[in-house]
Amino acid sequence: MSYLALHGFTQRGSMWDEVAILVGGEWVTPDLPGHGGLPACPWEEAVARVGGWLGETSPPRWLVGYSMGGRLALAAALDHPGMVARLVLVSASPGIAAAADRERRRAEDEALADRLETAGIAAFVDEWLARPMFGGLADRPGEWRASDRAARLGSEAGGLAAALRLLGQGAQPYLGERLLELGVPVLLVAGGDDGRYAALARSMGARLARSTVAVVSGAGHAVVGERPAELAALLAAWCAPE
Numbered sequence: 001m002s003y004l005a006l007h008g009f010t011q012r013g014s015m016w017d018e019v020a021i022l023v024g025g026e027w028v029t030p031d032l033p034g035h036g037g038l039p040a041c042p043w044e045e046a047v048a049r050v051g052g053w054l055g056e057t058s059p060p061r062w063l064v065g066y067s068m069g070g071r072l073a074l075a076a077a078l079d080h081p082g083m084v085a086r087l088v089l090v091s092a093s094p095g096i097a098a099a100a101d102r103e104r105r106r107a108e109d110e111a112l113a114d115r116l117e118t119a120g121i122a123a124f125v126d127e128w129l130a131r132p133m134f135g136g137l138a139d140r141p142g143e144w145r146a147s148d149r150a151a152r153l154g155s156e157a158g159g160l161a162a163a164l165r166l167l168g169q170g171a172q173p174y175l176g177e178r179l180l181e182l183g184v185p186v187l188l189v190a191g192g193d194d195g196r197y198a199a200l201a202r203s204m205g206a207r208l209a210r211s212t213v214a215v216v217s218g219a220g221h222a223v224v225g226e227r228p229a230e231l232a233a234l235l236a237a238w239c240a241p242e
Contacts, residue, residue, distance in 0.1 A: 001085075001239070002026040002057040006050065006069025008091075008224075010128055010160060012036050012151045015066070015224060022232035023239075028057050032069060034163025035155045043075075043172045050076035051083070060085035062239055066224050067091050068163075071172060078178050086239060087182065090189040090231070091197045091221050094176040094204060096169050106170025113161035121157045125149060133194065136220035148225065176207075185210045187238050189231065191219030212238060 003025055005016040013029030013036075020027035030053055034040030041049070050072055054061055063084045065073025070092025077084045096102040116124045129137065129149070137145060165171065186208050188201040192215050205213040214234050219226045 001060050001062060002028065003062045003064055004053055004057050005029045006032060006065040006073050008067035008069055009163065010125060010152045010155065012154060014151055018228035019224060019232045019235065022229060023236050026058060028053060032072070034159040034167065037156055038159065040159055040162030040166050042166050046072055046167055047075045047079055051080045054080055054083045062086045062088065064088040065090065065092060067221070068167060071095060071169070074175055077184065078175065078181055081181070081183065084184055086185050086187070088187045088189065088235065090223055091191065091194060093169065093197070093200050094179065095172050095174040097174050097176055102170050102174070105168065109164045109168035109170045113164040116157050116161045116164070121153055121155065121160070124157065125152045133221040136191070136193070136226040137222050140225065179204060179207045182208060185212070187234070188213045189223060189234060190215055191221060191223045191226070192217040193219060194221040197221060
């Protein structure tokens with residue numbers, strides 16, 4: 001089996017290394033548009049790019065996405081249903097339902113992108129990681145946190161700013177009304193201390209015919225970084241052949 005795993009905003013494909021080693025199998029973990037020096041692109045093009053990566057991996061294919069990568073993974077699974085055997089969404093959302101709320105989020109993302117371009121990559125990454133939603137990462141060893149920060153600094157301010165503008169929740173279409181199109185099993189993971197996304201996981205799970213919701217007690221938004229062993233155990237158990 002093969003896993004195509006998509007990372008979160010400011011991160012790189014390497015964020016999946018710990019989980020991939022623990023789970024085993026073939027993992028493809030590309031950098032997303034706007035990250036790692038790659039140019040950003042509009043939402044539809046980014047989703048098509050994920051479809052292309054799926055076509056380059058061996059079936060059966062498990063599509064895994066965290067946060068921003070989770071939103072792209074959901075869209076790609078909907079647009080390429082025959083290519084995905086199972087879908088895993090970690091700390092992810094289907095987007096924002098109300099047009100007015102999406103516009104407010106678009107304005108917020110625009111302001112955040114402006115801040116990124118003004119402050120520079122290093123200052124912005126430090127501000128980003130200081131947000132309460134990433135507080136659980138403080139429990140990881142200093143060497144791990146230094147490596148995580150260094151990976152994030154491998155992107156360019158302009159690329160990340162463009163990713164916010166083009167791939168943020170204010171830019172993407174709302175996917176909640178398409179959830180019933182998913183015919184594959186879906187695993188929805190969220191941290192127990194991340195109330196908003198835990199609620200989103202439960203809400204999406206209630207609308208899916210074949211879903212499993214796993215809330216990781218004591219974890220925040222950054223489940224992949226905070227609890228790689230626990231997430232790997234969930235994946236290994238859930239993705240085991242039936």
